Amino acid sequence: MRWYLVLAFALAASGSVHAQETQSGEAAKPAATKRSLGSLKTIAEPLSAALAELNKLQEEIKAADTEDARQEIQSRIDAERERVGQLRDNFRDIVGGSEAAEYEGEPAAGTGIQEQISELVQPVLSEIRDATSKPRELDALRKLNAKWQDRKNKADTVLARIDSLIQNSSSEVLSSELKSARALWASRQAEALSQIAVSKVQIENRTREQRSLWETLSTGLSQFFKSRGMNLLIALLAGVSGFLATRKIYSWIRRISPVHKKDANNFTSRLSDVLAAATAGLVALAAVILAFYARGDWLLLTLVVIFLIGVAWAGKTAIPPYLEQIRMILNLGSVREGERVIYQGLPWKVSSLGFFTTFTNPNLKGGMMRIPIRDVMGMISRPVTQKEVWFPTEEDDWVILSDGTYGKTITQTPDQVVVLRLGGSMKTYPTADFLELAPENLSKGFRLSIVFGIDYRHQADCTTTIPEVFSEALKASLLCDYGRDAIRSIKTEFSSASASSLDYTVLADFDGSVAHRYNALQRKIQAICVEVCNENGWVIPFTQVTVHQAHP
Known part of the structure; x- marks a missing residue:
């Protein structure tokens, strides 16, 4: 019930406001009429006086005796006729109001190139002119009023000066000339007053007709959506429909075409794809133009034509790069x-070429990039060879980098590679920097090369018995700890007779399954070699330093 009361009150209030606005509008009409009548009266009286003066001058010219007198009177008649015409124009402007100023005939159509270009852009210029006509008219009227106000002030000053001279003049001849000059300036003053009255009425009319900013915006938006907004929507729907229909028809042709069935990536197929894309664009453009033409919207049609002319003009320099892109x-x-x-420092496979080219890398997570064809223009590709890898590692591979980092790759994307080090810390590299560090992938298998030395006192058996004992002991211990699948080969070779020891190199090849034990295996091999020496009584030497004292 409360809502009904509120609604009824709102309707009553709106009705009263509308009634007040109607009453105020009705009350404003007599006031405007009175002002117009007052302005017409200020013009009618000078007009009547000017007509009387014109009749008087016409009688005088008939009675003139000399040619000079007739010429002088004729010039005065011409001036008075001009004044009468101007006063009548002012009178009619006030009577006609703003409608009289807007009542203009259509200009004659030109046939030259310049006239045809002007006619082409006329809808655009007309819209701009119509949008700013009211403010420009009001500004012009205010400037005109200020100009005639300045002339009136000057006429008042001159008349005051002439009146002062007449009062102080005792010469009859001088007084006669002063009175003649006063009559001239009095007519100028009357003309200025007449023009001021006319401009004031016109300014009042324009101001009264001027709407608020909100009304102007709301009316403009409403008119836009009723006319041009609807035209734009229809043209947009026509263009999109034409484009999609053309693409749909081509996709159907592509499915049944024997050329595409045989090889979808041959030259003929690619050429037809490019031509189909261009045709779809042209159909969409034609649909937009036809929509504007059918709706009779010459402004939007003109803008489209101007846009096409601009595109054609710019195409002289813009088309050659596009031709290279089409060739690509x-x-x-x-x-x-x-x-x-x-x-960007990474290897990629060119999966597809188009306006957006697709690069892929199967070894990288998220290894797919869409690149504009203009960015591909400066690149050079080469055929892929057999067994060529796209990235040296995969996720969960154990690697050693040239900076000494050892760990497992847990993430590798086109942007970054994250290496999990022993102990739990993670080290992140930009993918291109990771490649520059020449990663050694241990997960595919690796070799440990360990150098171990014994004393020279065991020189007799250094190349026969001792290497075999080391190899057998290493095989037995490592097979027991890691299993046969983890060990590929183990051998011990005499490498060199150094300054203080007989050195052996242990060459142990392991499967990638024990890559996470890389450091532990090195320590294990050293420990096994020490145990073998202890079991066989072989002495492990230490580095001997001999100091030679120089004699003076």
């Missing part, structure tokens, strides 16, 4: 589909 899309450029290319 047709698989005739320096980058070919299915080949290998280096982009």
Whole structure:
């Protein structure tokens, strides 16, 4: 019930406000009429006086005796006729109001190139002119009023000066000339007053007709959505429908075409794809133009034509790069589909060429990039060779980098590679920097090369018995700890007779399954060699330093 009361009160209030606005509008009409009548009266009286003066001058010219007198009177008649015409124009302007100023005839159509270009852009200029006509008219009227106000002030000053001279003059001849000059300036003063009255009425009319900013915006938006907004929507729907319909028809042709069935990536297929894309764009553009033409919206149609002319003019310099791009899309450029290319320091496979080219790397997580064809223009691809890897590691591989980092790759994307080190710390590299560190992948298998030395007192058996004992002991211990699958080969070879020891090199090849024990295996081999020496009584030497004293 409360809502009904509120609604009824709102309707009553709106009705009263509307009634007040109607009453105020009705009350404003007589006031405006009175002002217009007052302005017309200020013009009618000078007009009547000017007509009387004109009749008087016409009688005088008939009675003139000399040619000079007739010429002088004729010049005065011409001036008075001009004044009468101007006063009548002012009178009619006030009577006609703003409608009289807007009542204009259509200009004659030109036939020259310049006239035709002007006619082409006329809708745009007309819209701009119509949008600013009211403020420009009001500004022009205010400037005109200020100009005639300045002339009136000057006429008042001159008349005051002439009146002062007449009062102080005792010469009859001088007084006669002063009175003649006063009549001239009095007519100028009357003309200025007349023009001021006319401009004031016109300013009042324009101001009264001027709407608020909110009304102007709301009316403009409403008119836009009723006319041009609807035209734009129809043209947009027509363009999108034409584009999608053309693409749909081509996709159907592509499915049944024997050329595409045989090889979807040959030259003919690519050429037809490019031509189909261009045709779809042209159909969409034609649909937009036809929509504007059918709706009779010459402004938007003119803007589209101007846009097309601009595109054609700019095409002289813009088209050659696009031709190179089309050549690349047709698989005739320096980058070919299915080949290998280096982009941002990483190897990529060119999966597809188009306006957006697709690069892929199967060894990287998220290894797919869409690159604009303009960025591909400066690249060079090459055929992929057999067994060529796309990245040296995969996720969960154990690696050693040239900076000494040892760990497991837990993430590798086109942006970064994260290495999990022993102990739990993680080290992140930009992917291109990771490649520059020449990663050694241990997960595919690795070799440990350990150097171990014994004393020279065992020189007799250093090349026969001792290497075999080391090898057998290493095999037995490592097989027991890690299993046969983890060990590929183990051998011990005499490497060199150094300054203080007989050195042996242990060469142990392991499977990638024990890559996480890389450091532990090195320590294990050293420990086994020490145990073998203890069991066989072989002495492990230490570095001997001999100091020679120089004699003076």
